[in-house]
Amino acid sequence: MRKKFTGVVAIAAIAAIAAIGLTGCSTTASTDTASAKPFKVIAFTSGNQTPIGAWWVKAVTAEAATNGWELTMIQGDFDFTKMNPAVESAIGQGADAIFDGYTDVASIGSIVTAAKDAKIPIFAMDSATAVSDAFVTNITTNQQGIVDQTLGAISAKIGGLKGKNIMVIGHDPHPGIRMRAGLAKDALIKAGANIAGGDVQKVKSPATGRTEALALVADYLTAHPGGLDAVWVGWDDAALGALKGVTEAGSAAVVTGVDASSEAIAGIEAGGNFLATIDQPWPSILKMIDADLLAYQKDGTLPAKSFIAVDANLVDITNAATTTPSDKL
Amino acid sequence: MSTTNAPAKPGRSLGRTLLQGGTVIALIALIAFFFAMRPDVFLSFTNVKNILFQVSILAIIASAQTVVMVVGDFDLSLGATSSLAGAVAAALMLGGVPMWTAISVAAGVGLLIGLANGFLIAYLRLSAFVATLATMTSVVGLAYLVTAGTTLFSLPEGFNNLGQGKFLNVPLPVYIAIVISLIIWGTLRFTTIGRSWHATGGNQEVARLSGVNVRRARLLAFTLAGLVSAIGGILLAARLGSASAVQGSDNMMFSVAAVFLGMTVIRSGMANLGGTMVGVTIIGVMSNGLNILGVNSYVQQVVTGLIIIAAVTLSSLKNRER
Known part of the structure; x- marks a missing residue:
């Protein structure tokens, strides 16, 4: 009986030490987080079911990991009634920047309004065919x-x-x-x-x-x-x-x-x-926007041009x- | 329940005759109109072959929809099932699976989806709308998973020949559509299960009291529809030489439209295969004729909708008359 009790106490002690240890780790992490204050990016696309949209989701996720961003990725499946409220909800929780991939400006009016109200800039990739005041930059093809x-x-x-x-x-x-x-x-x-x-x-x-x-x-x-x-x-x-x-x-x-x-x-x-x-x-266009986002993260510099049309290449x-x-x- | 037209009574008014034969008259009028507009082209062998080729896959999927609608239900998942079956066949063949094995597995997938629909509707008593809508959603997702969101291509030549090959200068899908339609027509008209389907569609309670196993009849109807729509999807993949997750999606809407159009052809106002084929032909003739006349595709869609409304109104008037 005594042996059993000792065993239980030993397990409890180990568990307590482990818990303290974990708490310590957790405290350290949150302290680090607090001091680093991660750059929060909301990325969204309605075209994630297309091959290029699917590539964009993976590529942006990888860029965010490399840059240490806290990324919220929202995939809309061409369903704006689902996607737009999800993005607006994410905006309500706070972010430093928004990244629109392949989603036409005409379909995201409510997101643009929410972002402007929250003073969060939207960086965009192939999201309009002309200059739009919805975006601080939109890079597309010519x-x-x-x-x-x-x-x-x-x-x-x-x-x-x-x-x-x-x-x-x-x-x-x-x-x-x-x-x-x-x-x-x-x-x-x-x-x-x-x-x-x-x-x-x-x-x-x-x-x-x-x-x-x-x-x-x-x-x-x-x-x-x-x-x-x-x-x-x-x-x-x-x-x-x-x-x-x-x-x-x-x-x-x-x-x-x-x-x-x-x-x-x-x-x-x-x-x-x-x-x-x-x-x-698209990969080089993504690099351009990545550079814009990093510049904004560093000191709040916004892109010099709000619309850039990059030349494409003929394949024959x-x-x-x-x-x-x-x-x- | 009989789907046979009753002979016209003597002295019947012209209005009633027009009401009775309205859809067939509409088809003849459409053909006459397009022939008048382009006499050099519209009824040429090349163009008739073209129309038959264009509607052959829709005819197969509309046959499947007819079976379900004879039972008094409808299936929203047929288009998605056909896309998934085409994608499964393509993915398997690209993975090195022999052609006929891949086709069999893809057809089996369609059969299983139909079986699932039938089970949900007949045994768990879900409404056909809810069950097939839910199935459609999942099946589209599965098709995206199978294709990884891309278009699968470089399919074996033997497979592509099923959809693109010709016999006596007529494309193979036309023959396949005719054979499938005849089999379904024969099943509906001459077999016990066909009569059970008609009885179930007429009045489930009366059918049950008459000794028809209504649940089994509905299960089999959905299962057959799943299998047949899968065959349509496999043929579509062969026709295009490729498969994507959504390439048969418009066939669901057009198959329902064709069956509705066909319901106006017979006096009982019920779904019937001959009528469905008239409906399919109307859709094909209209699309081809308007393309030949250079009519904008948006206008074509408006006209298609209006013709379906007219046909359904006609059907409703006939039912009231009865």
Whole structure:
């Protein structure tokens, strides 16, 4: 009995020592924390289910760990009614900076208001196609440059644009695609090309973009056999549908996309009708915003420019093999 | 319960005749309109083949939806199930699994999802809306997990041929859609389970009192729908040569629309496979015809919705008349 009691006391003593030790550790940690005062960043994206959005979540999480930031990462799954209140709630708990990834300014009005009320700056990546006072900086890609490069490739391949029949496929809800599709249409009209169907052909949903683009091209070529010289598409997934429509119809029309997805690059390497795509330099853009955030963390310096459009790179048969696909970043 | 049209009574008013045959008349009118607008193109072999190719996968998924709607339910998860099945088949083949094994497993996944839906609805008495909405949510998540959020491509050529190959210059999915539709039509019309489904859809209590195992009938209906929609999804992946988590998502809405359109074709106003095929054809003809005329896709969507409203209104008027 006595032995048993001694054992219990011994275990209790060990537990007490351990508890004191842990408390000590905890106290030390909180003291350290208090003195260091971690830089708190709220990061959010609605596009986490896309390959690039998923990459962004991982990359920002890794950057935060490297920089010692206290990160709150909110993933919206394209559901703004879920994402916006979650971000506003995080703002209510306090933060030093907010980082918007690929979420259009038009969809985050309530977040912008909450951030302004709390005097927290929003740093953004591909979140608007023009200057916006919602962000202290927004770095995206140069849409006009994307259009110039893809149309340049088409022009070189089909011997100029004048008098050529070219279909433009866009998707209005995505501001970047909407802008570049409009720019492509304007540039083609200016160059004397005919816009197939008279206007930008609009895909309704990105989820079914490939089948919608396939049907658009197949039906157009049925009605106008041999009636296309090229198809300019605002993003790769729909471009791959257009490519299938073109090849199944036995048309020689060339197709361009934007995104540099693995499948698009494989299509270019196959040497068929898929002429080119665009590689948008997201990793280097992320580095630029990372540097802006570090400067702000250091002494409150805000970025010099509120909008930067970075040039993108054309991917064609000459460099497809050496380009890292956007879904393999 | 019979789905056979009763012969028209002599002296029937023109209004009633139009009401009875409204959907078929609408289809004929659509074909006549598009033919008049583009006589050189619309009814050409190439374009008819094009329309059949474009609606073949929808026809398969709408067949699945018909089975569930015959029982008096509906399944919101069919589009998601088809996407998941395509993704599973693609992922397995890219992982080195032989083609037919991958297809069988993917079809099995669809069957299991249908079985789960049927169990939730028939045995746990959840409403079809809630159960299939919940299943759809989980299935979409599973499809994202299987594809890792990307598009799976570089599928074996033999697999792609299932969706892109041709026999007598007609795409294989057209034949597959016809075979599946005929099997489902035969099952609904000539088998005991088909008659049980009709009885259950007519009045569950009466069916039960007549000796029909209503719960088993509903379970089997959802299970078959899951399997058939999975076949549709596998074919869609073969058709596109790729698979993503959401690529069949619009088929759910259009399959319900096709069944509703088809319900107006027969006098009883119930879901029926022949009518569904008329509905599928209307959707396909309209999309193709409007594309050929260069009509904006947003306008197309408005017109599609209006035609469905008109058809359902027609169906409701007929039911009131009965």
